[in-house]
Amino acid sequence: MSSLSLSASGTARQAVDAQVPRLVEERFASKLFAKDPALWGPAAEEEAKIRLGWTEAATVSRPLVAEIVQLREDFASEGVTRFVLAGMGGSSLAPEVITRTEGVDLFVLDSTDPEMVQLALQDLDKTALVVSSKSGSTVETDSARRAFVAAFEKAGIDASQRIVVVTDPGSPMDNSAREAGYRKVFNADPNVGGRFSALTAFGLVPSGLAGADIEQLLDDAEEAAEFLSEDDEDNIGLRLGAALGGTKPLRDKIVIVNNGAPVVGFADWAEQLIAESTGKSGTGVLPVVVSEGAPELETRADDVLVVSLVADDAEPVDDQDAVAISGSLAAMMMAFEVATAVAGQLLKIDPYNQPDVESAKSATRELLASSPEPSPAVATDGSIEIRGSEQVLQGATTVPEALKALMAQLPEDGYVSVQAYFDRLGWAELEEIRPVLAQKTGRPVTFGWGPRFLHSTGQYHKGGPAQGVYLQVTAATDTDVDIPEIPFSFGELISAQADGDAKVLTDHHRPVLRLRLTDRSAGVEQLLKAAAAL
Missing domain, CATH: 3.40.50.10490 (Glucose-6-phosphate isomerase like protein; domain 1)
Incomplete structure (x- = not known):
């Protein structure tokens, strides 16, 4: 089961014990993976109907693997071995954690700072650009695309053969990219929001082109999904979600620290997932990314819950008001996505909209x-x-x-x-x-x-x-x-x-x-x- 495990103590354990039996009784997990939009109440149904594709992303994304690997080989035969990703939010943070964890190079351009843009525009003779945007209207990604087109042309390079696009089918970018004759256009599942898109084309295309083993990533995710979809009190997604959103009184500062887990940058990805999903309607839980030895780990304020990312062989957590979770990268991504959905229900908010x-x-x-x-x-x-x-x-x-x-x-x-x-x-x-x-x-x-x-x-x-x-x-x-x-x-x-x-x-x-x-x-x-x- 993708080596996924979790232990909880203190108020986190109390929240698990209090909330998980009800979640199991109400069949939250199986309904979630059946894409039931009613789980977060009537006000959230309309948005949830078009945002639950992430639950089957590991299976739906499988056909992409061969296309991505073939494109990577084609680029390599042309001497193109450097990849720049122009993306924002989940569409950039997921590829960043995947490639950093696997130790392969990907330049993630998620800034409009001219000094960082200039860094990205180097080594154009061996560079391809991946532009990731659901609509293509995101100002940061569109601006980066324009800058790269001009730079490629100035260098005497056919820009259309160096640009790969990831977008929703039928989006303005989908249409314009095909008209421009860009090297490849990958369509992602439109029923997945950006912050839940790690295992869709948004996460897989740039990661796979850079050299990450995306087939193994999907294998791990598929295996984890089998467990996470079960209505069982040992379901780690339910347990983590109960800890995140179910403490009484609510510990609404979630301090995330890597204590030996073999994943790089995971906390930054989890930060955008949790914050954008829960921070609304005057409530929410705030993820706080820290390093080992951070002051927040010592002071342990009454509104702080510590979530430690640990190695598979780590001892169960016995610290006060803490959660420890381990697993493969894809399994932990799936677990945190389920947990965020659970926390949304417990907080009585819609985890899929982003009103502000x-x-x-x-x-x-x-x-x-x-x-x-x-x-x-x-x-x-x-x-x-x-x-x-x-x-x-x-x-x-x-x-x-x-x-x-x-x-x-x-x-x-x-x-x-x-x-x-x-x-x-x-x-x-x-x-x-x-x-x-x-x-x-x-x-x-x-x-x-x-x-x-x-x-x-x-x-x-x-x-x-x-x-x-x-x-x-x-x-x-x-x-x-x-x-x-x-x-x-x-x-x-x-x-x-x-x-x-x-x-x-x-x-x-x-x-x-x-x-x-x-x-x-x-x-x-x-x-x-x-x-x-x-």
Whole structure:
């Protein structure tokens, strides 16, 4: 059974004992895999009817394997061995965890930062681009496609033979890609939402082209599905879902840590799955991705539940208020998808809609259309410009003062969200601020790279409980990349995305401190020092 196992303790075990017998009695698992849209109540039925294809993805996706392997071999015979994925949210995070776990290279372009875009546009002589989007209208992926078409043509390469598209059948991108004569168009199951799409064409095409063993992935998923569809109290999907959404009182900060599991980046994938599925209607559970030794693992606040990803031979968890889960990558993906469906029912929300994701997109479009002048900084401290309302800043004119003012507004049951809108490959050191702020505040801290987090935790920030304070970090650069046939550049796009999200958060009465680094290197160093001095 795909080596899937789970143990729970404390309030997590109490939730399992309290909730799973009812779920079994009501045949939740078998109804889920029979694609029963009534499991989340009448208000959710319409959306659920068109979102449950993920339950059979392992079987439905099987015919794709031969096509993907053949295309990879064809590319290799032409000297094309480097693959770039332009995608956002689940359609990029799933291939990233699959390829990183298998140790094969895939450049995941899920940013509009011009420095990261420029990195992606290298080695074009041996590069193919995979564009993944259900509709093709996602601004990040469409902009990346346009940039690659222009770069290929400038290099004397036939762009149509280097672009592979993954999209829903009949979508605008499906039609335009076929008209453009792109190398290959793969259609995904339209009845699967992006965050549940790991085992569909969205997860398999880029992973398989990069060299991952996608046939084994589907074998493991199919085996796990047999167990996860059973109405049995040992069903790990039911047990995990009960722990995520059924604690009393609700432990709504889910701290996810890898404690020896042979999967790389799984917590980031689980973060977008759980946050976007549950964070709405003023409720939800917030995933917090941490490393071993993180402050959240020590403080163990009353609203924190720890979920440890462990190796197959790990001892059962005996820690307070914790869950430990192990298994193959595909089996754990399936288990977390089932658990998210369970948690949605327990939280009385629709796990398949995303009512607040569009708000940031709309604000971005309005800003790009109007091209407003940037708002002046309230103050400049060294290499950092400070912006925020008077209510947030409380008269602060230095970075340490501004950080203190923001943290002073952190509720007892709150969390800190750090959002960095720039190149996550070149400036990964900024993530060091996360455990520092967690240590200083004694509260969970999330870290998201913009704009990709807008397609995951961004839903929770607006639709979930009003518990957060938000630190937005943007950065100037001398680098910019034009977007062909579009009246704005990547630099202007990422700036508008940051401005738009800050506006929506402010409109939702969330406290937002905005720091713009006028020099990336000096600014990152200054910000880390300011956080450490809190």
